[in-house]
Amino acid sequence: MPDPAVLSVGQYLELVNDRLREAAAFEFSIEGEVSDFRVAQGKWVSFDLKDELAQAVLKCFMTAWQLPHKVEDGMRVRVTGAPKVYERFGTLKLNVQSLELVGEGALRRAYEALKKKLVDEGLFDPSRKRQLPRFPERIGLITSRDAAAYGDFLRIVNNRWGGAEVMHVSVHVQGKEAVHEIIEAFQYFNALAPEDRPDALVLIRGGGGLEDLHAFNDEAVARAVYGSAVPVVCGVGHERDESLCDFVADVRASTPSNAAERVVPSREDVGYEIAMTERLFEDRMREMIDRMRRPIERLSASAELLVQGKALRFSQVTGSFEASFSRFLPRVSERLLASERVLRSVSPERVLERGYAIVRSGKGIVRDTGALDIGSDISVQLAEGSFEAEVQRVEGKGKTKLF
Amino acid sequence: MAKKPLHFAKAFEELEAITEWFERGDADLEEGLKKFERGLELASACREKLTEVETKVKEIRLKYTVTPA
Structure with a gap:
């Protein structure tokens, strides 16, 4: 070895x-x-x-x-x-x-500890909450396309309001990718030119346990919400759920549906307000006109009174004229008839009817026998017709008496 | 992005300004008539806008850079 x-x-x-x-x-x-x-x-x-x-x-x-x-x-x-x-x-x-x-208890404690840290830093300070514009034209929506929250939000926004543009960035709301996707969505919206930026950002997801909500309780996400130049509405799950993003957001909505209600006004409310405004305009205008009209009315009232007085006197005069005229007229016609009667009685025709005759010589109507020559012609007019005759005797002298 | 023909928020703001003008009450009739006419015009335009349109959704696709875990 x-x-x-x-x-x-x-x-x-x-x-x-x-x-x-x-x-x-x-x-x-x-x-x-x-x-x-x-x-x-x-x-x-x-x-x-x-x-x-x-x-x-x-x-x-x-x-x-x-x-x-x-x-x-x-x-x-x-x-x-x-x-x-x-x-x-x-x-x-x-x-x-x-x-x-591991375990709800540990997550809970971590959550509470981070919450306390962010509170101490002033991220939840109510004084920094911004107000949302009343009529947003563009809304940045950060949520998962597959979440029920997405459909709820769009449905309610549409029911309440019209014409807004929703710019949707689909992100995972849980899992490994959630945190950096949400942060990048915030970065995207904030990097837009100010005129292209949405008027409000909406970060929503359905409810869940602390583990599911980890992205919404992530410190970096909370800071992204805090640092957003565009006001943020956050709505998570059900009423009882809370997340750190809720506290940092400018508006904390209780649910995704509530986020929709907070971000756009309702058509009915605004319509009612417009109607009230119109009525107010009309009232004010009428008051204004009334104010102007009062002196004019006083003036015209006195003018009218004057005119009425004149008119009365005029009608009185014409009335008495008509009355006297109506009395006058029959008297005139009576006299007319009387004259007619007289005239008619003296007319030559009426005399002739009684048997008289008119005798004319060449010198005109004969009123005196002295004007007649014996042997001259005369014409005699009767009531009906006339005839010619020859003068034979005048006052007994002349030709022989015939009969 | 194209501006819409009627900027609702601006129109409403103007409407409110006219309301305020009327509420101040120190009015002369000539000016009042002009504002009145403008106010009704704005109000009807706003009302029309309220009923006219649907909200549009525009999808924005970001290429997420996957950060190392």
Whole structure:
């Protein structure tokens, strides 16, 4: 049997580490309870992972940015990583690659611890909450296309309001990709030119346990919400669910449907408001016109009174005129008839009818026998017809009397 | 992105401004008539807009850069 090879301590540990890497890397998750958790210089994290039953201790090392949650002593965690013997201290340590919390209790505590940290930093400060525009033209929607929340949101937005443009970025809302996809969606919207940016961002998902909500409780996501230049509405699951994003958001909606109600007004409400506004305009206009009209009305009223007075007197005068005229008219006609009677009685025809005759000579109507020459012709007109005759005797002189 | 013919938010803002003008009450009739006419015009345009349109959805696809776990 040959003498074993002689190695320095350093060489030996190097060999051991080589073997450890081959044997143990990434093949197991190790579960235990955290104790003696420390962060050095804000970067280097070290803790002991303990096993209560076997009284075993595994020293762990990782960087702060690998920590997905706030970790505290007493939490149960599951880690993966590469074991290594550190030459200087001769101790075995696990270089942790991933760490996840185990059990609702641990997640709850991590959540509460992170919440407290963000509260202390002022991320939830009510004074920094921004108001949403009343009539958003463009809405940035960050959620999964497959989630019920997506359909609920769009349906309610459409029922309440019209004409808005919904810019939808589909992201995973849980699972490994969720955190960085949500953060990138925020980055996308905030990187748009101000005139192309949505008026509000809406981050929604259905309800779930703390584990499902991990992306909405992620510190980096919360900070993305906090840092958004566009106001954010956050709505998670059911009323009882809460997430850190809810507290950071400018508007915390109780559910995805409620997020839709918060982000757009209802047509009916706005329509009613417009109708009221119109009525107000009309009222004010009428008041204004009335104010102007009052002096004019007073003026025209007095003018009218004047006119009425004149009109009355005019009608009085014409009335009495008509009355007197109506009395006057029969009197005139009576006199007319009387004159007619007189005239008719003196007419020559009436005289002739009584048996008189008119005698005409060449010198006209004969009124005096002196105007008659014996032997001259005369014409005699009777009531009916006339005849010619010769004058034979005048006052007993002339030709022999015939009869 | 193309602007819509009627910017609802702006129209509504103007409507509110006219309301405020009327509420101040120090009005002259000439100006009032003009505002009145403009107000009714805006109101009917807004009302029309309310009933006219559907919300549009525009999908935005981001190429997610997968960050190392």
